[in-house]
Amino acid sequence: MREPTEFLADLEARLQSLREAGLFKQERVLCTPQGPLVHTADGRELINLCANNYLGLSAHPQVIEAAHAALRSHGYGLSSVRFICGTQDLHKRLEQRLARFLGTDDAILYAAAFDANGGLFEPLLGEEDVVISDELNHASIIDGIRLCKARRMRYRHDDMADLERQLQQAQAEGARFSMVFTDGVFSMDGTVARLDEMRTLCDRHGAWLAIDECHATGFMGATGRGTHQHHGLLVDGRSRVDIITGTLGKALGGASGGFTAGPQPVIDLLRQRSRPYLFSNTLAPPIVGASIAVLDLLESSTTLRDALHANTRHFRQAIRAAGFEIKPGDHPIVPIMVYDAVIAQRLSARLLELGVYAVGFFYPVVPQGQARIRVQLSAAHDPAMLDRAVAAFAQAGHELGLLK
Numbered sequence: 068m069r070e071p072t073e074f075l076a077d078l079e080a081r082l083q084s085l086r087e088a089g090l091f092k093q094e095r096v097l098c099t100p101q102g103p104l105v106h107t108a109d110g111r112e113l114i115n116l117c118a119n120n121y122l123g124l125s126a127h128p129q130v131i132e133a134a135h136a137a138l139r140s141h142g143y144g145l146s147s148v149r150f151i152c153g154t155q156d157l158h159k160r161l162e163q164r165l166a167r168f169l170g171t172d173d174a175i176l177y178a179a180a181f182d183a184n185g186g187l188f189e190p191l192l193g194e195e196d197v198v199i200s201d202e203l204n205h206a207s208i209i210d211g212i213r214l215c216k217a218r219r220m221r222y223r224h225d226d227m228a229d230l231e232r233q234l235q236q237a238q239a240e241g242a243r244f245s246m247v248f249t250d251g252v253f254s255m256d257g258t259v260a261r262l263d264e265m266r267t268l269c270d271r272h273g274a275w276l277a278i279d280e281c282h283a284t285g286f287m288g289a290t291g292r293g294t295h296q297h298h299g300l301l302v303d304g305r306s307r308v309d310i311i312t313g314t315l316g317k318a319l320g321g322a323s324g325g326f327t328a329g330p331q332p333v334i335d336l337l338r339q340r341s342r343p344y345l346f347s348n349t350l351a352p353p354i355v356g357a358s359i360a361v362l363d364l365l366e367s368s369t370t371l372r373d374a375l376h377a378n379t380r381h382f383r384q385a386i387r388a389a390g391f392e393i394k395p396g397d398h399p400i401v402p403i404m405v406y407d408a409v410i411a412q413r414l415s416a417r418l419l420e421l422g423v424y425a426v427g428f429f430y431p432v433v434p435q436g437q438a439r440i441r442v443q444l445s446a447a448h449d450p451a452m453l454d455r456a457v458a459a460f461a462q463a464g465h466e467l468g469l470l471k
């Protein structure tokens with residue numbers, strides 16, 4: 068055994084190799100609420116193009132007021148897990164409202180979507196069962212699947228022929244139950260999963276279809292219900308996707324919290340057996356009250372959703388007109404392709420100097436040679452702000468020789 072003091076030296080060495088590989092993540096300190104414009108600790112104002120604040124609700128007056136109201140009426144925290152003494156009327160109301168919004172029987176709250184995914188598979192699936200997962204699924208899905216005893220199969224990203232091969236193999240090998248799991252929208256590309264085709268394949272092979280809607284709930288589909296609505300899988304208000312996980316930490320207000328929505332026996336069993344639910348604290352009342360107010364807003368009008376999509380169309384058109392290549396699509400995640408990791412970092416740094424906050428992503432977060440700046444639009448941006456951002460992109464792009 069090595070000296071315990073060497074442990075710290077070993078950690079320092081690992082940190083140093085992250086720095087040398089250019090993989091060390093620096094956190095930028097903001098001193099304003101989350102919004103389309105933010106101020107950094109050094110007093111600069113930035114146009115913010117990298118928050119998941121899709122509907123601009125992170126600092127919305129009605130949301131803040133609802134959080135205050137719940138804080139006053141229901142207190143700061145519950146000091147308990149749900150099943151001991153941590154369930155308030157507010158929690159039950161939010162679960163019912165989420166289920167209605169998404170078209171499922173019921174829903175269950177978690178401290179985070181990471182926990183919703185982490186605690187989903189193990190209670191539901193045993194070793195006779197199979198989970199078939201898109202190879203680019205979110206880390207929390209990968210971890211959740213690792214924790215369960217079911218056989219794990221992967222299909223190539225967004226490849227329906229490969230998914231069908233995996234389904235056939237699961238059937239041939241005598242799987243009891245199969246569950247296909249995908250991100251509804253993939254966060255690095257803004258790719259929307261082909262849920263309509265996936266539903267058909269799952270029906271053909273007797274599999275369940277489950278999705279993670281962190282980048283969809285609140286704004287995908289005609290009334291913002293999610294990718295299932297976008298693909299015609301919300302029929303008479305009922306979801307044709309079996310299980311939906313999602314977050315309160317992105318479009319739905321941006322605080323924190325997650326949920327799983329689905330058939331009654333699924334939710335009932337998760338309440339009995341899902342470890343992150345059983346062994347982690349109740350969601351704080353201000354978040355729960357504010358989330359109910361968010362659903363009130365979204366069910367009463369599509370104004371925010373419509374503004375988000377208008378901003379998305381505007382930005383996608385303008386950045387292309389400026390000469391940049393973007394991944395095609397219509398999602399508010401807009402990957403601006405740079406390919407070269409060093410140039411992507413330089414572009415992001417130069418944009419920051421020009422007052423635009425947009426982060427570069429490169430290997431291993433995206434495949435080798437696929438470096439990009441990922442922009443995320445918000446309903447809270449306005450077109451003039453976006454035009455200023457595009458002008459900064461154009462200037463930086465010319466300076467770096469990316470644009471001719």
Ligand SMILES: *Cc1c(COP(=O)(O)O)cnc(C)c1O
Pocket residue numbers: 178179180181182184205207250254279281282313314315316323324325
């Ligand atoms: C952000 C994200 C999560 C985690 O959500 P939290 O509520 O922040 O834990 C899970 N899945 C996907 C696809 C995400 O993008």
